Amino acid sequence: MANAQPSRTQTKLEPWRDPNEKPYVRIEKVTKKFGDFTAVDDVSLSIYRGEFFSLLGGSGSGKTTLLRMLAGFERPTEGKIFIDGVDMSNVPPYERPVNMMFQSYALFPHMSVEANIAFGLHQDKVGKAEIAERVADALNLVQLGQFGKRKPHQLSGGQRQRVALARALVKRPKLLLLDEPLGALDKKLREQTQFELVNIQEKVGITFVVVTHDQEEAMTMSSRIAVMNRGYIAQIGTPTEIYEYPNSRFTAEFIGSVNMFHGRVLESEPDHSLIRSDEANCDLYVSHPGHLAPGTECWVAVRPEKVTITKDAPAGSDGRNQATGVVKEIAYLGDVSIYEILLDTGKRVRVTAPMVTRRTEMPITWEDRVYLSWRPFAGSVLTN
Amino acid sequence: MAETVQSEMRHTGFLGLLQRVGLSGRALVVSVPYAWLLLFFLVPFLIVLKIALAESQMAIPPFTSLIENVEDLKYQITVTFYNFHYMVTDDLYIVAYLNSLKIAFISTICCLLLGYPVAYAIAKADPKWRAPLLMLVILPFWTSFLIRVYAWIGILSNNGVLNNVLMWLGIIDQPLQILYTPVATYIGITYSYLPFMILPLYSTLEKLDNTLLEAAADLGCPPWKAFLTITLPLSIPGMIAGALLVFIPATGEFVIPELLGGPDTLMIGRTLWTEFFNNRDWPLASAVAVALLLFLVVPIMIFQNVQGKQGGHP
Numbered sequence: 020m021a022n023a024q025p026s027r028t029q030t031k032l033e034p035w036r037d038p039n040e041k042p043y044v045r046i047e048k049v050t051k052k053f054g055d056f057t058a059v060d061d062v063s064l065s066i067y068r069g070e071f072f073s074l075l076g077g078s079g080s081g082k083t084t085l086l087r088m089l090a091g092f093e094r095p096t097e098g099k100i101f102i103d104g105v106d107m108s109n110v111p112p113y114e115r116p117v118n119m120m121f122q123s124y125a126l127f128p129h130m131s132v133e134a135n136i137a138f139g140l141h142q143d144k145v146g147k148a149e150i151a152e153r154v155a156d157a158l159n160l161v162q163l164g165q166f167g168k169r170k171p172h173q174l175s176g177g178q179r180q181r182v183a184l185a186r187a188l189v190k191r192p193k194l195l196l197l198d199e200p201l202g203a204l205d206k207k208l209r210e211q212t213q214f215e216l217v218n219i220q221e222k223v224g225i226t227f228v229v230v231t232h233d234q235e236e237a238m239t240m241s242s243r244i245a246v247m248n249r250g251y252i253a254q255i256g257t258p259t260e261i262y263e264y265p266n267s268r269f270t271a272e273f274i275g276s277v278n279m280f281h282g283r284v285l286e287s288e289p290d291h292s293l294i295r296s297d298e299a300n301c302d303l304y305v306s307h308p309g310h311l312a313p314g315t316e317c318w319v320a321v322r323p324e325k326v327t328i329t330k331d332a333p334a335g336s337d338g339r340n341q342a343t344g345v346v347k348e349i350a351y352l353g354d355v356s357i358y359e360i361l362l363d364t365g366k367r368v369r370v371t372a373p374m375v376t377r378r379t380e381m382p383i384t385w386e387d388r389v390y391l392s393w394r395p396f397a398g399s400v401l402t403n
Numbered sequence: 404m405a406e407t408v409q410s411e412m413r414h415t416g417f418l419g420l421l422q423r424v425g426l427s428g429r430a431l432v433v434s435v436p437y438a439w440l441l442l443f444f445l446v447p448f449l450i451v452l453k454i455a456l457a458e459s460q461m462a463i464p465p466f467t468s469l470i471e472n473v474e475d476l477k478y479q480i481t482v483t484f485y486n487f488h489y490m491v492t493d494d495l496y497i498v499a500y501l502n503s504l505k506i507a508f509i510s511t512i513c514c515l516l517l518g519y520p521v522a523y524a525i526a527k528a529d530p531k532w533r534a535p536l537l538m539l540v541i542l543p544f545w546t547s548f549l550i551r552v553y554a555w556i557g558i559l560s561n562n563g564v565l566n567n568v569l570m571w572l573g574i575i576d577q578p579l580q581i582l583y584t585p586v587a588t589y590i591g592i593t594y595s596y597l598p599f600m601i602l603p604l605y606s607t608l609e610k611l612d613n614t615l616l617e618a619a620a621d622l623g624c625p626p627w628k629a630f631l632t633i634t635l636p637l638s639i640p641g642m643i644a645g646a647l648l649v650f651i652p653a654t655g656e657f658v659i660p661e662l663l664g665g666p667d668t669l670m671i672g673r674t675l676w677t678e679f680f681n682n683r684d685w686p687l688a689s690a691v692a693v694a695l696l697l698f699l700v701v702p703i704m705i706f707q708n709v710q711g712k713q714g715g716h717p
Binding site: 090091092111112113114117118119121123125126127128129138139142143186187190 | 612614615617618619620621622623624625626628632633636637
């Protein structure tokens with residue numbers, strides 16, 4: 020899943036690690052209430068110049084409300100938003116250095132594609148010749164050069180999405196907000212457009228803030244992700260950090276799939292933790308710094324692809340990070356297979372294994388007794 | 404799937420009979436409104452056309468018949484265009500017709516100017532207030548149209564509410580002569596047809612996607628300008644619908660100019676009434692009616708056809 024990351028995350032562009040770097044967007048203790056309902060709950064967040072920042076969460080997590088507050092369509096009940104150091108509290112949407120790409124695209128149905136894209140430039144009193152040039156550039160950027168004279172209803176969904184993007188980009192905003200930019204596209208087109216969006220972002224160098232409910236999309240495109248849950252931010256980090264080092268059960272379960280072993284801390288040392296788990300019926304050794312006091316109730320999260328499945332007992336095992344069970348379900352997906360194993364303790368565990376061999380040669384089948392094991396670095400110790 | 408096939412095959416009785424004649428249930432449903440129009444619009448129109456092509460005579464009915472039996476098995480069709488010719492040569496009808504168009508046009512503009520803000524306000528109101536506000540727009544219909552027009556006499560007359568209030572406020576010294584002038588006709592028509600403008604405008608404005616206005620604001624467009632560049636162009640279909648609903652009946656309006664307008668408020672509806680009831684010249688009155696219909700309906704049909712071909716946006 021995370022193996023298809025485009026080049027941007029590999030570049031050492033990590034301004035949030037630099038203490039001297041000033042955040043470009045600063046959200047300070049922002050709360051938004053609609054009547055009794057708290058949509059956004061005391062969120063503080065810093066976004067840096069040139070980032071591709073994702074707000075990831077399920078419906079009702081407050082991610083869209085947060086984006087709309089950045090655009091100026093909603094006002095924070097409490098807290099402040101700064102863009103490029105300027106307090107945005109009393110700045111109406113039409114005076115913000117921000118453009119938004121709407122989930123529904125919100126293209127003006129009575130205007131041609133060109134007129135839609137030129138709309139924002141007309142507001143800025145840009146000269147005619149420059150408008151024509153910039154509109155043409157924007158159309159070329161999204162590969163819609165031939166479609167300028169069409170009306171929005173004469174375009175396909177994917178083309179409309181590009182027009183919306185061009186319209187938002189043509190003003191060269193300091194910050195581009197994208198509300199579920201790929202939500203209305205089908206799967207194939209979505210995957211293709213993900214990379215295109217990242218390429219365009221690198222080309223124009225504008226800071227992107229994207230709202231999405233699709234974790235795969237967020238993982239693929241983002242420099243950093245803020246995982247939101249019921250109005251608060253559960254975790255902020257790079258896709259790798261969020262996936263490999265979730266800080267809570269919510270994040271671990273929201274991103275990808277995960278096996279949770281309930282247990283109690285036995286040892287907590289600077290270089291490892293040891294957890295006694297009844298669910299796994301063994302001691303779990305986790306080679307990350309222990310942060311919980313011995314005796315604390317906790318969960319160890321292990322990703323399905325980090326678990327090795329074998330028919331024979333693993334050699335040289337110390338009995339830790341190891342469980343036995345019976346194969347109950349096998350889902351063959353072509354590139355990988357998903358096994359569901361019923362442990363002797365009654366716990367169900369999910370394991371994914373790449374299909375290195377052909378299926379006909381698959382050694383493990385239903386009702387086989389198997390050994391599950393994983394390396395010390397695979398687990399994460401989580402409280403809630 | 405199999406069930407529907409079976410049920411279709413089981414059609415007997417009335418539906419089966421229709422199927423054998425070659426009529427499906429669908430065609431039947433569609434044909435009902437057409438039959439209605441044929442029976443109550445086209446047939447009466449043809450009767451009126453027939454009378455328009457006849458000559459006036461002192462008899463019952465007061466016009467000559469189209470087909471006459473001259474002798475055995477010999478019939479004679481008599482068609483005269485005298486009435487149409489008379490209508491064109493006598494200024495009265497052309498003036499009345501043009502005056503009707505003028506009054507209807509100005510009243511439509513008044514309705515649009517008054518109705519647009521009302522429709523806009525209702526469409527922008529809190530959803531829980533929209534139904535009661537719309538109810539208030541429709542409320543006058545619960546009183547007879549005639550009584551409401553009469554009520555304007557009480558308001559506009561020299562000794563009426565309006566003049567008394569204006570004099571009491573000291574704005575005027577002596578009553579304004581409003582009643583029995585074209586102004587009273589404009590007021591009456593605008594008042595009576597205002598709901599027909601507000602309702603289609605409201606339904607267009609209410610459907611308008613609010614994110615379009617957000618997008619406009621996002622692109623740097625202040626609200627007043629977004630209204631002019633987004634809301635107004637997108638509400639043109641509502642304006643056209645409302646304008647047609649006001650303009651067409653206002654052109655043929657008879658009651659309002661009769662009660663509120665003066666003797667010089669010449670409108671085609673009044674002229675028609677006079678020909679019909681005072682002069683008992685049915686053929687001429689019919690000719691006026693046919694001309695009114697042709698001059699009004701044909702341009703509108705052409706206009707709608709052109710609009711339909713343009714395809715429009717959703």
